[in-house]
Ligand SMILES: NC(=O)N[C@@H](CC(=O)O)C(=O)O
C-alpha cells in the first residue's frame with residue numbers, strides 16, 4: 001500500500017492492489033445493466049452467487065450466465081466473473097468434475113433449503129445427500145461456500161448462525177478436514193472463533209460492510225428500515241465489534257465479500273420484504289472507513305486484495321486502485337426497466353472515494 005501525503009503530512013489518498021469481491025449477487029435481466037458496471041468500477045473479479053430463478057445448477061447454465069454478465073459490461077472495462085454452482089440434494093460428483101474442467105466454475109454454494117432468498121432448491125440434508133459430492137470437491141480442490149444458518153423455525157433468528165456452526169460446520173470439518181470451506185457473510189463472535197480455531201488454508205470467511213458497520217439497531221432506527229434488512233440478520237453490537245477486530249487484526253482468514261444483493265424497491269418496501277442490501281457502489285468506501293476507524297489502514301489491502309486470491313489459489317491482481325479522502329454523496333437510487341434499487345446509505349455522504357489512478 002502506498003500512502004500519498006499532503007504538504008502538511010496528512011494522508012490524502014492511498015493506492016492499493018485492485019480488490020476482488022468474493023461474494024456477489026448480480027441477478028439477471030435488465031438489472032445486470034445497472035449492477036455489473038457498479039461492481040466492475042471497483043472490483044477486478046467476483047465470485048458470482050448462483051441463487052437465480054431458476055438456480056445455476058449446471059456448468060452450462062453457469063457458462064451462459066457468465067456470458068450475459070460480460071454483455072452488461074461497459075466498453076473498455078475489465079471484470080472477471082468467477083462462477084459458482086448451486087448445490088442441491090441431487091448434484092452429482094460428475095457435475096463437480098465437469099465444473100472444474102470448464103475453467104469457469106470456481107466454487108460450489110451451499111444454501112440450506114429455505115435459509116435465504118431463492119434457497120428453496122437448496123440442500124435438505126448435507127450429510128445424508130451430499131457426501132460423495134463433497135469428496136469429489138476435495139479431489140478437485142473446489143471450495144464449498146456456505147450460507148451458515150439453520151432453518152429450523154424453532155431456533156431464534158439471531159441464533160441461527162451459532163447453531164449452524166455447532167450442528168453442521170463442526171461435524172463437517174471433523175469429517176472432511178481437507179475440504180476448503182468459506183463461511184460467507186459472518187455475523188457473530190461465534191463465527192470468528194470458529195474460523196480462527198481452524199487451519200488457515202482450509203476454512204476462511206467473507207465479511208460484508210453492513211456486518212462491520214451496523215448492529216441490529218439499524219433495522220429499527222426511527223421505524224422499520226427495510227434497506228437494512230439482510231440475512232443473516234444484523235446482530236448485537238458485541239458481535240459487530242468481534243468481527244471488526246478480527247478483520248482489522250490482519251488475519252489472513254478473512255476477506256472481502258460484499259454480499260451486495262439488490263432487490264427492486266417495492267420488493268423491499270412492502271409487507272413481506274426481501275432480505276438483501278445493495279452495497280456494491282459504497283462497499284469499498286465503507287471497508288476503508290472500518291479500517292481507518294480501527295487505525296488499521298495498513299491492513300486494508302490484505303483484506304480487500306490478497307487474502308481472497310491466496311485462499312482460492314488464484315493470482316493477486318496487478319492493477320491498482322486509489323482511495324482518496326474526499327467526501328462524495330451516495331445516489332438516492334438507480335433506475336432500470338422494472339423499477340429502481342436503493343443503495344446502502346442512499347443520499348448520505350461518505351469519506352473515501354475510489355478511483356483508478
Ligand atoms: N444476504 C441476503 O440478505 N440476501 C441474498 C441471499 C444471501 O446471501 O443469503 C439475496 O440473494 O438477496
Ligand SMILES: [Zn+2]
Nearest residue numbers: 116147231232
Ligand atoms: Zn447468504
Ligand SMILES: [Zn+2]
Nearest residue numbers: 025049259261
Ligand atoms: Zn449473498
